Amino acid sequence: MARAPRSVAGYTLHARRRGMVGWVLGVIAMAAFTVGLWPALPDPTELQQLLESVPEGVLAVFGASGDVFLSPAGYLDGRLFALIAPLVLLLFAVGAVTAATAGEEAAGRLELLLSAPVSRRRVILEKAGAVALLVVVLAVLLFTTLVVGVAAVRLDMGVAQLAAACVSLVLLTWALAALALAIAGATGRRGLSLGVTAAVAVAGYLVDSFAPLVDSLAGVRPASPFYLYRGNQPLVNGLDPLHAGTLAAATLLLVAVAAWSFDRRDIGT
Amino acid sequence: MATIRTEALTKFYGPVRGVVDLDLEVRAGEVFGFIGPNGAGKTTTIRLLLDLLRPTRGRVEVLGRDPRRDGLALRRDLGYLPGDLALYDDLTAGDHLAWFSHLRGGAGGDRIGPLAERFDLRLDRRIRDLSSGNRRKVGVLQAFVHEPQLVILDEPTSGLDPLLRQELHRLLRETRAEGRTVFLSSHALDEVEAVADRVGIIRDGRLVVVDDVRALRSRAVRRVEILFAAPVPPERFAELPGVSEVEIDGALGRFLVDGSVDALVKAAAGFEVVTLTSREPDLEEIFLAYYSEGPGG
Numbered sequence: 001m002a003r004a005p006r007s008v009a010g011y012t013l014h015a016r017r018r019g020m021v022g023w024v025l026g027v028i029a030m031a032a033f034t035v036g037l038w039p040a041l042p043d044p045t046e047l048q049q050l051l052e053s054v055p056e057g058v059l060a061v062f063g064a065s066g067d068v069f070l071s072p073a074g075y076l077d078g079r080l081f082a083l084i085a086p087l088v089l090l091l092f093a094v095g096a097v098t099a100a101t102a103g104e105e106a107a108g109r110l111e112l113l114l115s116a117p118v119s120r121r122r123v124i125l126e127k128a129g130a131v132a133l134l135v136v137v138l139a140v141l142l143f144t145t146l147v148v149g150v151a152a153v154r155l156d157m158g159v160a161q162l163a164a165a166c167v168s169l170v171l172l173t174w175a176l177a178a179l180a181l182a183i184a185g186a187t188g189r190r191g192l193s194l195g196v197t198a199a200v201a202v203a204g205y206l207v208d209s210f211a212p213l214v215d216s217l218a219g220v221r222p223a224s225p226f227y228l229y230r231g232n233q234p235l236v237n238g239l240d241p242l243h244a245g246t247l248a249a250a251t252l253l254l255v256a257v258a259a260w261s262f263d264r265r266d267i268g269t
Numbered sequence: 270m271a272t273i274r275t276e277a278l279t280k281f282y283g284p285v286r287g288v289v290d291l292d293l294e295v296r297a298g299e300v301f302g303f304i305g306p307n308g309a310g311k312t313t314t315i316r317l318l319l320d321l322l323r324p325t326r327g328r329v330e331v332l333g334r335d336p337r338r339d340g341l342a343l344r345r346d347l348g349y350l351p352g353d354l355a356l357y358d359d360l361t362a363g364d365h366l367a368w369f370s371h372l373r374g375g376a377g378g379d380r381i382g383p384l385a386e387r388f389d390l391r392l393d394r395r396i397r398d399l400s401s402g403n404r405r406k407v408g409v410l411q412a413f414v415h416e417p418q419l420v421i422l423d424e425p426t427s428g429l430d431p432l433l434r435q436e437l438h439r440l441l442r443e444t445r446a447e448g449r450t451v452f453l454s455s456h457a458l459d460e461v462e463a464v465a466d467r468v469g470i471i472r473d474g475r476l477v478v479v480d481d482v483r484a485l486r487s488r489a490v491r492r493v494e495i496l497f498a499a500p501v502p503p504e505r506f507a508e509l510p511g512v513s514e515v516e517i518d519g520a521l522g523r524f525l526v527d528g529s530v531d532a533l534v535k536a537a538a539g540f541e542v543v544t545l546t547s548r549e550p551d552l553e554e555i556f557l558a559y560y561s562e563g564p565g566g
Contacts (some may be wrong), residue, residue, distance in 0.1 A: 003361070003364075003365065003373070004363070004365075004367035005360075005367050005368045005371070006368065006371040007371065007372070008372075010368075011357065011360075011368060014359075014360075015357070015359055015453065104459055107355050108351070108354075108355030109355045109356070109357055111316075111321060111351050111353075112349070112351060112355065112356065112357075112408075112411075113372075114319070114320075114321060115289070115319050115321075115344060115347065115349035115351075116344060116369055116372040116373060117341050117342075117344040117345040117373060117374075120339070134490055154288050154500055164368065182479035252386075264323075265323075266282075266321070266322045267316075267321040267322070
């Protein structure tokens with residue numbers, strides 16, 4: 001029997017603990033599977049010749065450039081960090097953060113919680129903190145699995161670069177989850193929060209992946225969260241302080257907006 | 270000192286009326302019944318007191334504090350049972366109660382066990398697996414365990430069986446005996462009548478009347494039925510002071526009396542009376558009287 005929660009954050013973690021099993025196993029399997037397939041890939045030199053005949057633009061659509069596609073970094077970036085890993089972490093974090101806020105509000109539970117001596121700002125911050133922590137847990141598991149897997153299959157990949165990619169992934173996830181939190185905090189509407197956040201994430205992804213092909217997108221590309229996440233190729237170059245800082249600042253700003261707006265409105269039923 | 274005081278408290282949801290110009294005063298140490306039909310504004314009022322809603326205009330003061338600016342300190346001394354109770358039902362009853370006690374700095378933690386026993390609630394069961402009556406008990410317990418200065422109950426006995434309803438009423442009386450205050454909203458008027466000292470009636474978002482339960486009751490008409498040994502002449506009962514309706518059916522007389530029954534009893538004393546029954550007016554009748562009067566009624 002689990003101990004009774006002692007705080008809002010404690011309850012939020014408690015409420016997530018069953019579902020976490022699935023996410024933890026999913027993240028580990030995703031990383032292990034990706035790394036484990038590396039030795040089974042065909043001889044890189046044969047593929048390299050084939051790829052040289054493919055226009056650069058086509059490769060860009062798949063989130064890779066020809067020269068790194070068959071490198072370990074290019075492989076992990078294209079197969080894992082470009083889409084699958086952020087998709088999984090975003091599904092988890094955005095789902096968890098809206099369930100803990102707008103979801104509880106729609107169910108009428110916040111009415112009881114807010115009749116206790118806890119401030120609304122504190123409720124938002126503790127819930128945000130709990131979900132942020134769980135995102136870190138998943139990212140650490142992803143990182144650990146990759147480090148172990150890379151060593152096991154002798155994939156030539158630095159631990160520091162893996163760490164940079166995972167940190168960048170955490171920052172991307174936090175920023176978009178904070179957007180969901182801000183909308184949930186300001187409106188209490190779960191569907192709106194999920195919808196807008198999904199739209200921003202998809203638009204950001206598309207802008208970032210098509211920008212190399214479409215000149216007119218180049219101007220807006222730096223505003224894409226996905227560009228800030230991996231435009232600098234963290235698996236090769238490590239973290240870009242400006243990009244990482246922008247994502248972190250956006251997160252803090254959006255959490256502040258969530259707390260501020262939640263504190264100002266009627267709690268709905 | 271007033272435990273709850275509102276002045277011209279008004280809440281609109283966009284164009285939709287919640288409550289209008291509510292002037293309410295609930296005194297320390299009383300059980301205040303707040304009655305009205307569904308949609309009259311009872312829950313809106315309660316949610317304004319709790320700072321779940323922000324007033325459109327007007328003032329609110331609860332336990333001498335502003336719910337908005339001083340909500341944390343205020344809510345430490347407050348217990349609340351929502352009408353639409355939604356618990357964190359993935360927790361066990363015991364964990365839920367312990368959690369809320371932690372949120373209150375540990376207040377009432379040692380009373381969870383005894384109160385659960387008193388209300389016959391098993392603490393080790395997950396709330397989602399409990400019957401609706403047992404969930405209701407969890408709600409009642411979390412409102413009372415920390416012995417707050419003010420308990421606000423929104424339709425507290427809906428879903429409680431009669432035995433538990435009595436236990437709750439006992440708890441309300443104990444609370445009052447300790448000098449604490451209870452604000453009890455209900456559309457079940459007999460319930461308020463059983464425990465309240467004073468009653469406020471709300472209708473269409475406005476407070477219609479506030480009075481003692483006793484005064485309200487004495488103000489209302491009562492029905493008196495007298496069975497005589499033999500048929501009586503109706504003219505002997507016509508135009509008695511305070512008797513507004515007379516219906517003589519052979520030996521049976523039915524009367525509607527406003528205030529004192531003295532004149533009727535003295536008139537009846539001239540005949541042989543077999544039985545006399547007088548029914549106390551319940552708040553339902555009083556309530557209907559108020560409800561059919563007034564503007565637009």
